[in-house]
Amino acid sequence: MSDFPSVGDAIPDIAMETPDGGTVKPSDFKGEKLVIFFYPKDDTPGCTTENKDFSALVDEFAAAGTRLLGVSKDPAKKHQKFIAKHDLKAPLASDPEEAGLADALGVWAEKQMYGKTYMGMVRSTYLIDTDGKIAQVWSKVKVKGHAEEVLAAAKAL
Numbered sequence: 698m699s700d701f702p703s704v705g706d707a708i709p710d711i712a713m714e715t716p717d718g719g720t721v722k723p724s725d726f727k728g729e730k731l732v733i734f735f736y737p738k739d740d741t742p743g744c745t746t747e748n749k750d751f752s753a754l755v756d757e758f759a760a761a762g763t764r765l766l767g768v769s770k771d772p773a774k775k776h777q778k779f780i781a782k783h784d785l786k787a788p789l790a791s792d793p794e795e796a797g798l799a800d801a802l803g804v805w806a807e808k809q810m811y812g813k814t815y816m817g818m819v820r821s822t823y824l825i826d827t828d829g830k831i832a833q834v835w836s837k838v839k840v841k842g843h844a845e846e847v848l849a850a851a852k853a854l
Contacts, residue, residue, distance in 0.1 A: 701803035704834060708733075708825050709801040713768060713790035716776040721766065721790050723798075723829060730763040730854055731825040732847055734838075735792075735804045737818040739771045739779035743840050747820070748779070750844035752786035762827075763851040768792050768799065769818060804836070824850055 702709060708731075712722040723731065734751060736744040751758075751765055758765055765787040771779070776789040792799045799805035799818060808817040820840075824833040824847065833850050835843070 702801070702831060704831050706831050707829050708823065708831055709798060710829075711793070711796075711798040711801055713792050713798060714773045715788070715790055716773045716780060718773060721788075723825060726764050726766075726825070727829055728827055730761070730827055730832075730851055731766065732758065732763055732822060732851060733766045733768055733798075733825065734787075734820075734822040734847075735768050735799055735802075735818050736820055738769060739775050740782070743820070744769070745779075745783060747838075747840045747843065748785050748787060748789075749783055750840070751847075752784075754844050754848050755786040757848055758851060761848065761852045763848075764788075766790055770794065770797070770799070770805070822847055824854065826854060 708723045710722050710724045712720045715721050736747055738744055767787050767789045770792050773791045804819045804821040806819050820838040822835040826832040832854050
């Protein structure tokens, strides 16, 4: 896993599509702290909970000088429905199908379920400092209490 960027490295600056059809990339947040949370799929139980938890704390993250960005490989139109259905406040982005940010970080990886192997998103969160460097990484995240843990780390950074 050492081939992928880790703590202290610059976050790769790869553009992603926003639900409104625009683009967003990590360098857009230079000078601010940024939390990028990667999750497998819109509107699945764990992913919905994680997005709602981050959305509930969006004002506290803002008070800590930290922006949020939720990322999956779901298309922008699916993100729009997901945001509307659950009144999500944390912005979302669609990672490119291939050669996206998740690929560059190694969080788009081979997974197994019911004996089948497939490519999927490993639930992971990156805290990026004001210089665009990775300050902290959470991999294989368990959703319960995660947003609060990340908020505490953002406040401490």
